[in-house]
Amino acid sequence: MKRILVTGATGQIGSELTLVLRDKYGAHNVVAAGHKRKPNRNMAESGPFCTIEVTDYKSVEKVVKAYDIHTIYHLAAVLSSAAESKPQLAWHINMDGLMTILEIARKYDCSVFTPSSIGAFGPSTPPDNTPQDTIQRPNTMYGISKVSGELLCDYYYEKYGVDTRGLRYPGLISHETLPGGGTTDYAVEIFYGAIKNKKYQCFLKAGTRLDMMYMPDAIRAAMELMEADSGRLKHRNAFNVTAMSFSPEDICASIKEQIPDFKMIYQVDPLRQAIADSWPHKMDDRAARSEWGWKAEYDLSAMTKEMIVKLRQKLKM
């Protein structure tokens, strides 16, 4: 039986995707790989877990050979705001890590899923209904690594026939694992603030409208893309996918419907504000819809209601 490897498995996407993949394909067929962060109990006990260094060919190869891996969800990456603090490290992890995975995939005939991001766009990109094929001149290290990653994956498909696929994710909202070092993290932190203290200090200014998605949609999108008929995929490494688009004041109002005395104030962080200002407000995801049937299920209101219920259970509040 050939198996799936998830790198970055202890991160925001990986911690949920790994468990959904295990449910679908069998717990022992999905190998979770982390680096520094320890796996939570559920992940450690429900299937294989190993520690790897994604920039080290031999460390990844050992796992791919040992478990006879045929699909890699390569999620290990440095996010946007962290990448601006350590640009050289971000390039190393995001690009050398991806190159390692693609080289392994070439040798061992693996399919590869790589997340791109709204960060792959920049200030000269049309921000509303951002087309699938448009100007990509990001001015952040994260964005540069994401565009380069999209192109590198295209190259490995064209030149070597590696089955590479990817999505341009919006900001992702989830209750399981906190994101770290991202610009859209406020849309997760706000729920913790609302439930624990009924207040939140937002680091983006009012009116900063960004594309967002709830994690169950993000996970389903990745799995559906990996299962799609390869012959139908024209934009295989960089599909725009979207679910909702909102500003801090919109999500604040949505939370207030559930927690009426919730209050939000603004304390703008210039670094993250500048990153957010360079990103699209809402992408056009018609290519994903027509090439592999993408459709989001959660809008702002459905996501808010579920986040509050799930986080109250988790935080026992």
Ligand code: AKB
């Ligand atoms: C970030 O904020 O860096 C990420 C992203 C949008 O790619 N969540």
